[in-house]
Amino acid sequence: MGFLHNNIGYYLREVKTLVRRDISSNLLSVISLAFIFFILALVFSLGISSDFIISQIEDQAEISIYYTEDANMDDLIENLLSIPGVTDVIPVDEETAKEEMTQILGSESRIVDLFDHNPFSPYLDVTIQLESVEEISERASSLGGVELVRDNKEVLQKLQEISGIIRIFGFFILLSVSIATLVITSHLIRQGVYLNRDSIGTLKLLGAPDGFIYRPFLVNGMLTSLLAGLLSLIMTFFSTRYLYSQLSGSLPFIVLPGFSEHMSTLVIFTLSLSVILGIFGGLMGIKSTKPKNN
Structure with missing residues (x-):
């Protein structure tokens, strides 16, 4: 992330220009990724809750x-x-x-x-x-x-089996989300490079290095994914709070992790993943366009 400390104002202005030139694609990318991250956050939340319930049963056997x-x-x-x-x-x-x-x-x-x-x-x-x-x-x-x-041996064994299934299901969801994010972000970057091919050609003629030319596109991909992660967390917050209220009322014997601690874990997981996938998606998009612009 060290490149953000140099010419950050320029990069942000360029990102703003990129978004304005293709606002519909950027908006659709954010919305699509937000729903994808939302599904992942729910599965991750379910996994955390099941592990917590099992640990409580084990501690209070x-x-x-x-x-x-x-x-x-x-x-x-x-x-x-x-x-x-x-x-x-x-x-x-x-x-x-x-x-x-x-x-x-x-x-x-x-x-x-x-x-x-x-x-x-x-x-x-x-x-x-x-x-x-x-x-x-x-x-x-x-x-x-x-x-x-x-x-409660049979109950615990069933819960452990369910938790194992959730982990396997969560792994495939994570894999699917990662692939979808990389594809959407890289496509967005490729399209941005194509729309700005004349400006890129001019900068190359002036001797600008590739890092300077393509960093705004990388920042755009990272910010797009990060914004999608933030939107997914808003949906996750209200969905999780509703589920907590329903479970605590109808199933009071189920001990759930604290809501604040639970959301903190989801925030760290979702935002970290969105930034990482946004960066890698941006790099993939940039790499796929370089041969066409050399």
Whole structure:
């Protein structure tokens, strides 16, 4: 980026001239790239959220143990705590279980009120080390007084599978976005070079080096991609905020990353990618035109 420090005023004036000469192509390029970056940002956002949810489940790994009516609570808790990988055991009574389910159901919690009695059973909330979940579940099931052991292993495995699919899908989206950005930007630069071929020829006759002649086109490609990235972030901001509000209302048990931190990551990713792709697209466009102008 060191070339921007020299003759920056000249380069910006030239970029302004380039845009005025073909404003429709520049505008369509910005809009097209903005929607492309928007799709990429949404996929990237989904990947970040899925990884965060999985990490939260891993950090707060728990199993629920339901016991029989004749179980000795003190002995059962003591035996559970003696199992390697078990870090804590908290008894949960019927009312607390009902309150937890009410919070999970959110607006649908009125279903619980339809019952004449409390349909939930007391259980033991056991905090564990996730890597030991299978061994802990097996040993807990063999204890006297244990009726049922419920863990979130299958849920976590499904989430991990979904996260893997998102990563693969995101890679192909990133590849597609990169190719599309390079093609659109390079085409824009080629067209700009063609429209300004007389001015370029004059500068060459005057002995101007290629770097001085073509840098305004490179700056134009970078700024076009950067502006598209900014527009995509505006769309991403409102879309993400809407999704956050919907999920927090209908699925309150899903823990999402903080909105500000989430958007900061998206801003850094989108703007960095847009600048890099804009520069490379500009270089490709310039390189493809040089043989025609020599």
